[in-house]
Amino acid sequence: MPPASSSIPHLLRSLLRLLCSSSKHASRFVKYILRHPQAGELIRFLFLGTVMETARSLTQKIPQYVNIFMVKAHFQRGNATFDWVSSYLDHHQVWNQSRTFNVTAKDTDKIKDRDLRFKSGDGYLDAVYEPASWALSTDLFHWKKKHWITVSVDKSGLTLSVWSLNQSVLDDFIQEAREFYLQRPVPPPVISAPPVISPPTGSPPGFVGEWLGSLLVTGIFDSGDFSFIWILEYLQSQDIMADIMQFHISTRQADAGWSPQGKKETVHALPLRPNSIHRFRWRSHWVQANLYSGGPSGPQIAILIHSCDKTVLLDFIEAARLQYKEASISRVNVHLTTGHANWGRMVSKNRRSFSTLILPDGIKETLLADMKEFLENEEWYTFAGVPHRRGYLLYGDPGTGKSTTVHALAGELGMEIYFVSLASPGVNNFSLGELFHSTPPHSILLIEDIDCAFPTRVNPSDEVQTQTDEEGRPIEILQPRSKVTLAGLLNILDSVASQEGRILIATTNHIEQLDPGTVTSLRSDFAPTHIITTALIRPGRIDMKIKYSLAMGEQLENVFNRFYPVNNDAANPPGIKSGLTVSEIEGLARQFAAAVPHSKYSIAQLQGYLLGWKNDPKGAVQGIPSWIAQQEIEAMQSAKHGRQWFLSNMQGGISDGSDY
Numbered sequence: 001m002p003p004a005s006s007s008i009p010h011l012l013r014s015l016l017r018l019l020c021s022s023s024k025h026a027s028r029f030v031k032y033i034l035r036h037p038q039a040g041e042l043i044r045f046l047f048l049g050t051v052m053e054t055a056r057s058l059t060q061k062i063p064q065y066v067n068i069f070m071v072k073a074h075f076q077r078g079n080a081t082f083d084w085v086s087s088y089l090d091h092h093q094v095w096n097q098s099r100t101f102n103v104t105a106k107d108t109d110k111i112k113d114r115d116l117r118f119k120s121g122d123g124y125l126d127a128v129y130e131p132a133s134w135a136l137s138t139d140l141f142h143w144k145k146k147h148w149i150t151v152s153v154d155k156s157g158l159t160l161s162v163w164s165l166n167q168s169v170l171d172d173f174i175q176e177a178r179e180f181y182l183q184r185p186v187p188p189p190v191i192s193a194p195p196v197i198s199p200p201t202g203s204p205p206g207f208v209g210e211w212l213g214s215l216l217v218t219g220i221f222d223s224g225d226f227s228f229i230w231i232l233e234y235l236q237s238q239d240i241m242a243d244i245m246q247f248h249i250s251t252r253q254a255d256a257g258w259s260p261q262g263k264k265e266t267v268h269a270l271p272l273r274p275n276s277i278h279r280f281r282w283r284s285h286w287v288q289a290n291l292y293s294g295g296p297s298g299p300q301i302a303i304l305i306h307s308c309d310k311t312v313l314l315d316f317i318e319a320a321r322l323q324y325k326e327a328s329i330s331r332v333n334v335h336l337t338t339g340h341a342n343w344g345r346m347v348s349k350n351r352r353s354f355s356t357l358i359l360p361d362g363i364k365e366t367l368l369a370d371m372k373e374f375l376e377n378e379e380w381y382t383f384a385g386v387p388h389r390r391g392y393l394l395y396g397d398p399g400t401g402k403s404t405t406v407h408a409l410a411g412e413l414g415m416e417i418y419f420v421s422l423a424s425p426g427v428n429n430f431s432l433g434e435l436f437h438s439t440p441p442h443s444i445l446l447i448e449d450i451d452c453a454f455p456t457r458v459n460p461s462d463e464v465q466t467q468t469d470e471e472g473r474p475i476e477i478l479q480p481r482s483k484v485t486l487a488g489l490l491n492i493l494d495s496v497a498s499q500e501g502r503i504l505i506a507t508t509n510h511i512e513q514l515d516p517g518t519v520t521s522l523r524s525d526f527a528p529t530h531i532i533t534t535a536l537i538r539p540g541r542i543d544m545k546i547k548y549s550l551a552m553g554e555q556l557e558n559v560f561n562r563f564y565p566v567n568n569d570a571a572n573p574p575g576i577k578s579g580l581t582v583s584e585i586e587g588l589a590r591q592f593a594a595a596v597p598h599s600k601y602s603i604a605q606l607q608g609y610l611l612g613w614k615n616d617p618k619g620a621v622q623g624i625p626s627w628i629a630q631q632e633i634e635a636m637q638s639a640k641h642g643r644q645w646f647l648s649n650m651q652g653g654i655s656d657g658s659d660y
């Protein structure tokens with residue numbers, strides 16, 4: 001038995017021998033194998049597979065390691081951040097590397113934010129290239145020449161990869177994009193209409209867009225509301241409709257308010273085409289105004305402000321209101337009915353100076369003082385529990401100045417007129433009630449021809465009167481002249497829903513038709529009119545009656561003086577400088593007044609006469625006797641032919657509601 005110390009080398013020697021012999025076997029085995037080509041293929045395959053698998057697993061891990069060197073952010077379409085970043089990238093022409101373009105014909109004058117390849121300047125459309133890569137692509141750009149950023153766009157949105165270890169680079173980028181968006185020189189993309197006013201069929205493509213309702217403050221203005229006109233006029237004054245290429249042309253003065261060029265233009269371009277969209281900058285915000293011309297309740301405006309702050313909308317409305325008020329100082333706005341139950345068209349008239357109103361001494365001063373006192377004492381009415389309303393009845397011959405008084409008072413008090421004629425076919429109890437309720441406080445509600453609410457009596461001897469009583473005698477019947485009944489009118493006047501603080505002015509040329517004395521023999525199926533009439537003249541309904549008479553006394557001199565201003569300076573309108581001294585004009589006015597019979601002609605009639613002598617006061621005085629003689633002849637002839645009513649109304653001007 002060999003000692004343990006000698007057994008180890010022995011073991012090693014045995015192992016070596018074994019290895020040598022096995023390597024010989026192995027090499028023999030390898031040589032043997034390699035002699036077969038399939039075996040060689042197998043070895044190569046195993047080797048390559050191992051390499052590829054290693055490479056694959058390494059590749060999978062690389063982005064994890066690369067991500068360590070970049071900050072990524074995704075911006076979803078439809079979210080405001082997408083708009084910020086995309087418009088910022090667009091502005092910096094990140095897509096310029098693109099070799100694929102969308103080419104469209106556009107008015108290049110309106111494109112201010114990018115370099116254009118073609119700009120002919122001949123007023124016709126030019127071809128505009130827009131990189132198509134904006135749709136689906138990946139781009140790399142050098143932001144501020146400091147940071148590399150990869151941008152990839154797909155259907156869901158936009159991903160930014162900022163090659164930086166520092167997240168603050170991304171923060172700065174987003175902040176800058178946001179600032180840019182707010183301050184951008186070009187409007188943000190069109191926002192689709194808020195769902196409350198879903199666009200009617202046939203809306204322009206502008207309605208297709210992302211609704212960012214929660215990121216905008218939106219105000220909707222209906223034409224039935226007063227704020228509508230504030231906003232419309234404000235929009236026009238901001239000249240935001242300059243991009244409109246579609247106009248309705250009108251020469252009607254009533255449409256002057258729609259003209260972007262102002263009231264003095266003779267041709268007015270109405271920009272309110274169906275469903276137009278306007279984007280503009282207001283203070284530090286972008287605003288989108290959607291104008292709808294024909295919704296179910298008439299025209300509508302939606303104001304969408306790119307802000308989450310509600311007070312911006314309130315400020316916008318207030319700015320519009322103040323501007324409207326300011327502009328109204330020199331004018332009187334008269335609102336007319338649409339023929340239905342709401343106020344529609346508005347006519348703006350130049351304010352009429354109170355001094356041009358020619359009434360017997362003290363009348364206009366009394367009226368003005370009474371109205372001022374009423375308007376200033378709202379608290380007293382509340383305290384006394386009396387409805388804060390006041391009514392006036394102006395009655396008298398046609399052409400004596402009733403409508404003119406209302407116009408002058410409205411101008412003096414800075415109020416607007418809401419005008420309705422009871423003779424109008426579209427006005428009935430219901431619509432009149434609605435109109436009353438929708439008249440704003442601090443306004444004048446003018447009802448012309450209030451006598452129309454009282455039926456006329458058909459004369460028993462009239463040929464058209466065929467009804468007889470039991471004994472065969474013709475009976476008096478009443479013929480309604482308005483769809484508004486007396487009971488309905490009284491109800492409306494008293495209605496609790498009636499606006500507080502409103503002034504009602506009713507006018508009539510036929511006070512006798514409201515006179516109790518003339519209605520004693522009415523048929524029993526009609527309400528006793530004298531009671532109702534008395535009820536009409538009652539505090540809160542009609543508080544004050546003012547009679548308008550044909551011209552007399554000083555009125556005759558005043559109407560003459562108004563036509564021939566005595567100061568001949570350059571401030572006078574051209575063509576009416578009299579060239580006479582003050583005392584000469586006053587002398588002529590006295591002669592004129594002495595020649596005209598008192599209480600015979602209305603101021604409108606005399607005004608009509610004087611218009612024929614605009615530049616010739618002496619001629620006017622000399623011609624007045626023959627004009628009067630002519631009037632006498634015509635009056636006699638008309639009386640003779642039974643046409644007195646017709647002539648007197650034509651000369652005085654029939655009040656058919658056409659005053660406005």
Ligand SMILES: Nc1ncnc2c1ncn2[C@@H]1O[C@H](COP(=O)(O)OP(=O)(O)OP(=O)(O)O)[C@@H](O)[C@H]1O
Binds near residue numbers: 405603607
């Ligand atoms: N008192 C007056 N002061 C100044 N102008 C007057 C006066 N009366 C009439 N006129 C002139 O006559 C025209 C018609 O007047 P207005 O329409 O006010 O009369 P009216 O009494 O309302 O008539 P109607 O009852 O027919 O409506 C106006 O253009 C106005 O300039």
